[in-house]
Amino acid sequence: MRGKRLIPPLVAIAVWQIITTVGGVPSYKLPSPLQVLGGLKDLAVVGLPPGHLLHTHALYSLKRVFLGYSLAVSVGIPLGIAVGWSRRVRFVVEPFIELLRPIPPLAWIPIAILWFGIGIKSAAFIIFLGAFFPILLNTSAGVLAVDPLLIEAMRTLNGKPRDIIFKVLIPGSIPSIITGMRIGVGLGWMTLVAAEFSGVKQGYGLGYMIMTARDIQRPDEILAGMFFIGVAGFVIDGSLRLLEKSLIKWR
């Protein structure tokens, strides 16, 4: 029964509606679900600031994520394969990973603004940093975890290094690469919203939008914006899960 899964959230929403209407929780602290729905409608139709509609905010955010994320994928996966495959590359790259990975992506914001100015480039750079390390590390771990027997099998079948990389290491590490991509896009999305809070903004963006809602004291629009950010993240992850399913039929 698929419908049954909806019962707990529906009950929670009903309780939420009750405590906000007759339970004495003031709506400037916690607006009711219906008010949040109204906020969502205002964001979509009126815009915040007026004229800056929700879908435009979302498009700007998605564009930043797409740019930073595709950069992270196109650098992270090949580099991860190289790190997993070659001890020499690992020796050179690993210290830099160890050094840079613990720095939270948000701590890069000041230097990113210095380097790229305020705008899409610095936002994409911060998202790149958030998504890059999980993609890189999961890819290299996936390559290292490929059964050495399969590499030997390829060698005895007269496989050359190119065949070992493209026919053994890459297909063998696909599950782990996709895991990295999923973690990466999640972190990229989280990083984006925070980055849009702190100056990497252009008048558009979902993070910027909910900060504006706070500035003008519209908690219904704050919550509506948060809800939208959550749903968008869920949809992005869902599409990667579909990709995972279609690529990994053999498990």
Next chain:
Amino acid sequence: MAVNLKLSRITKTFPENGSLSQVPVLDNLDCIIESGQFFSIVGPSGCGKTTLLRIIAGLEKASEGQILLNGDAITDNDRRVGLVFQEFALFPWRTALQNIEIGLEINGVPKAERREEALKYVREFGLEGFENTFPKMLSGGMKQRVAIARTLISNPEVVLMDEPFGSLDSKSRIDMQNFLLDVWEQRKMTVVFVTHSVDEAVYLGDRVLVLGKRPSRIMETFDVEISRPRDRANPALLEMRERIFGLCARA
């Protein structure tokens, strides 16, 4: 018969854990394997028979000595030599058919051609209906058929087999032994078959080489001059079996 594979003074040592000294595994092996022969190698576990096979396959280098195939030294991933692993070593992300054809694929045989060739093996090896099945869903005997087909499709002169039936139950083991004999009698490639089962070595082989405990030397080589098809209960076969058991007990 023409000389096919010539092993001269093969010695292999491994570095001992935590010390600089070397542990000898194979000690000065000399042996000639004739073209088209079914050559069994039998010995106790840990005697280095797998190591010997890996050296012939080019997966490892001998510490000393030389292996010639028709007068030429064996190279790393030599096309003339194929290896069938005990653990099958099938590529789990490839279907049975895709596993069988990979040797042709990496050598640039066009898709239609290699498909046709692989389908011949599917029919001959009794794999109809399982062409598009992933290895995970195949029985042990079927996996080993796919693995043998994958090796044979490139027409190697020498097929090395490392306890290929060791993980099968006794019924499929007997089926696979007879199946392998059929395949070999049709093609007459040279087979070097490593096993720890004296019964299997004697039943299958034209010649049986008995290796002693580590560091292995050749204890004795037997010619099994019993016509085929053989009866497993043939008194001459059983007598030879007893002699080999006696030899192993003395070691």
